[in-house]
Amino acid sequence: MFSPRGLLAVILSVLVSLPATFAAPTAELALGVLTRASEAHLNALPAFVGLSVFEGESISTALEGRLGVRIGSVTLALWGNSSATLHRISAGTHVDLQSGWLYFSSPANSCVEVHAIDALLRPAKNQPTQARVRIDTPNQLQVSAIRGDLLFTQQDESRVIPEGKTYQITMDSEGATQKPAKSDGGSPAFMPRKKIAIVVVVAAASGLAAWGIHELIESGNGPESPSKP
Numbered sequence: 001m002f003s004p005r006g007l008l009a010v011i012l013s014v015l016v017s018l019p020a021t022f023a024a025p026t027a028e029l030a031l032g033v034l035t036r037a038s039e040a041h042l043n044a045l046p047a048f049v050g051l052s053v054f055e056g057e058s059i060s061t062a063l064e065g066r067l068g069v070r071i072g073s074v075t076l077a078l079w080g081n082s083s084a085t086l087h088r089i090s091a092g093t094h095v096d097l098q099s100g101w102l103y104f105s106s107p108a109n110s111c112v113e114v115h116a117i118d119a120l121l122r123p124a125k126n127q128p129t130q131a132r133v134r135i136d137t138p139n140q141l142q143v144s145a146i147r148g149d150l151l152f153t154q155q156d157e158s159r160v161i162p163e164g165k166t167y168q169i170t171m172d173s174e175g176a177t178q179k180p181a182k183s184d185g186g187s188p189a190f191m192p193r194k195k196i197a198i199v200v201v202v203a204a205a206s207g208l209a210a211w212g213i214h215e216l217i218e219s220g221n222g223p224e225s226p227s228k229p
Contacts, residue, residue, distance in 0.1 A: 031055055031088055032071030039065035040078070058085045061100070073110050077103040089113070097133060105130045105147075116141055118171055124149035124160050141169040 030052035037047040039062040053059065053069060060083035061067050069076040069086070071093050078084060082100025086093065092111035095102060106112045106129050113122040114133050121143060123129040129148035136142055143150065143161055150161040154171065161167050 028054060031057070031086055031093075032069050032074075032076075034059075034067065035070050035075075036066055036068035036077075038067070039063075040067035053086060055088050056085065058083065060084075073107050074112055075103075075105040076112075097135060099135055101132065101134045103130075103132045119152060119154040119169070121153075121161075122151055124151040136168075139171050141171075143167050143169060 032053045034042065034047055034049055034051045034053065037049055037051070040047040041058075041060045042051055042053065043058050047059065047067060053071075059067055059069065059078060061078050061080065063081050065079060065081075067078045067082075071086070074093050076084075076086075076093075076095065079101055082102065083098045084102060085096040085098070087096070088094075089111075092106065092113070095104070095112065095114045097114055097116040102114060102116075104112045104114065106123065108126050108128055111122055112129070113120055114131075116133055116135055117139065119141065121131070121133060125148075127148045129150070130146040131148075131150055132142075132144040132146065134142040143152065144166040145161045145163050147163060149163050152159045152161055152167075152169065
């Protein structure tokens with residue numbers, strides 16, 4: 001006959017040996033949190049400060065809308081008829097910018113890469129970086145390197161946008177190719193190849209005050225996104 005101590009040992013050994021499928025499910029970790037929200041949406045729902053943002057969720061703003069997101073030590077901001085989808089990558093954060101304006105700020109060792117039209121923008125090296133990306137037309141970007149150099153990549157071409165410069169980038173279709181995938185993998189999509197024309201439109205990129213970004217980069221806390229359990 002088992003003693004109470006022996007019986008307890010048997011029970012514990014059985015519990016430990018149970019398959020992992022019987023373990024309680026682990027909740028998905030939030031990618032980030034909304035810090036500012038005015039006339040903005042998280043997916044199809046109205047956004048408000050404190051909502052958690054998860055992998056693959058979309059954020060957007062109306063014509064007069066403003067929205068800020070904190071992802072660890074990275075800050076993102078959208079305003080004025082803008083939309084984007086957020087993803088987690090091994091090096092940091094990937095943003096698919098579909099329309100409008102995006103500002104991002106990242107410290108060293110925490111990269112932000114932005115896919116806009118048919119191009120990929122990211123810090124040129126491991127450095128604190130602040131930048132603004134605007135989609136002007138389906139073939140034209142305006143990119144401002146506020147702090148730190150940016151690396152612009154489109155197909156097999158790469159250019160460095162120096163700190164303090166604003167570039168207007170026009171990409172005209174010619175033939176066919178693939179758009180860049182995220183830096184840590186993913187299937188590229190088939191689409192027209194684009195010829196690049198880059199013009200420096202401003203000698204120096206304006207600071208945050210000139211674009212009214214200060215109020216969009218404050219931190220906040222609150223409930224989780226209703227779109228996730």
